[in-house]
Amino acid sequence: xxxxxxxxxxxxxxxxxxxxxxxxxxxxxxxxxxxxxxxxxxxxxxxxxxxxxxxxxxxxxxxxxxxxxxxxxxxxxxxxxxxxxxxxxxxxxxxxxxxxxxxxxxxxxxxxxxxxxxxxxxxxxxxxxxxxxxxxxxxxxxxxxxxxxxxxxxxxxxxxxxxxxxxxxxxxxxxxxxxxxxxxxxxxxxxxxxxxxxxxxxxxxxxxxxxxxxxxxxxxxxxxxxxxxxxxxxxxxxxxxxxxxxxxxxxxxxxxxxxxxxxxxxxxxxxxxxxxxxxxxxxxxxxxxxxxxxxxxxxxxxxxxxxxxxxxxxxxxxxx
Numbered sequence: 001x002x003x004x005x006x007x008x009x010x011x012x013x014x015x016x017x018x019x020x021x022x023x024x025x026x027x028x029x030x031x032x033x034x035x036x037x038x039x040x041x042x043x044x045x046x047x048x049x050x051x052x053x054x055x056x057x058x059x060x061x062x063x064x065x066x067x068x069x070x071x072x073x074x075x076x077x078x079x080x081x082x083x084x085x086x087x088x089x090x091x092x093x094x095x096x097x098x099x100x101x102x103x104x105x106x107x108x109x110x111x112x113x114x115x116x117x118x119x120x121x122x123x124x125x126x127x128x129x130x131x132x133x134x135x136x137x138x139x140x141x142x143x144x145x146x147x148x149x150x151x152x153x154x155x156x157x158x159x160x161x162x163x164x165x166x167x168x169x170x171x172x173x174x175x176x177x178x179x180x181x182x183x184x185x186x187x188x189x190x191x192x193x194x195x196x197x198x199x200x201x202x203x204x205x206x207x208x209x210x211x212x213x214x215x216x217x218x219x220x221x222x223x224x225x226x227x228x229x230x231x232x233x234x235x236x237x238x239x240x241x242x243x244x245x246x247x248x249x250x251x252x253x254x255x256x257x258x259x260x261x262x263x264x265x266x267x268x269x270x271x272x273x274x275x276x277x278x279x280x281x282x283x284x285x286x287x288x289x290x291x292x293x294x295x296x297x298x299x300x301x302x303x304x305x306x307x308x309x310x311x312x313x314x315x316x317x318x319x320x
Contacts, residue, residue: 120185121241132195153189180255198233
């Protein structure tokens with residue numbers, strides 16, 4: 001009997017299974033299609049790997065610098081190599097000194113930052129979610145004009161609005177108060193636009209109409225149905241707002257003159273400025289340690305909220 005050329009012959013089990021079973025034949029065909037053609041393996045790009053390594057090193061180098069130099073004293077910080085450990089391991093003492101320096105002003109700055117983030121970023125996320133959902137699922141006169149205004153607001157950088165905002169707030173007596181930071185933080189045109197575009201596809205109109213036919217009101221539909229389907233978009237907007245408010249520097253710098261209302265960004269810069277001028281008192285080790293403590297809440301927020309980034313939450317909610 002002559003030997004057949006081509007793919008390897010089926011075993012008895014495979015022949016018995018695939019005979020008369022279209023699904024099994026398709027499965028075997030897909031396995032053969034997934035195999036390398038002519039025995040060739042998929043090549044990996046060495047250049048792309050090198051580029052990614054450079055990006056990883058570039059991203060983690062500042063964090064490594066903070067971690068290493070937070071373990072040094074003021075003298076060893078200036079006399080040893082910046083990207084490696086040296087001298088006495090002083091991390092715990094640096095943390096204690098940072099939290100207690102100047103009657104614990106760092107803790108007060110941390111509380112101010114948390115206040116601005118919780119009220120400002122949380123309020124911005126809520127307003128952006130409600131407005132974006134309304135723009136996506138309701139028709140009303142002037143909708144196109146609102147869309148143009150939102151796009152225009154996204155194009156304007158926040159630093160360009162800082163001085164006009166300061167002049168406006170100074171007229172109503174809100175400068176040097178927490179409201180000077182919280183109120184501007186409540187506006188997030190990009191967050192509204194992101195929720196708007198996400199809600200168009202994430203919330204089927206048929207689902208809303210079915211809920212209305214069952215007698216559900218608009219508020220109940222929003223809080224029990226729409227908000228759950230918008231969870232990935234809401235979390236994304238929340239993280240953007242939290243990072244923007246946490247790292248906000250220029251607005252608090254011009255709005256606040258009393259150190260007791262400073263956020264961490266402005267407060268640490270004030271510590272850093274102590275190294276210049278007459279009677280300089282450099283505390284670079286506390287500045288570096290304070291910067292390390294500052295990024296910990298942001299890292300925790302990312303690790304906690306990343307589980308909400310899920311897709312396909314509405315899959316199967318609409319019957320074809």
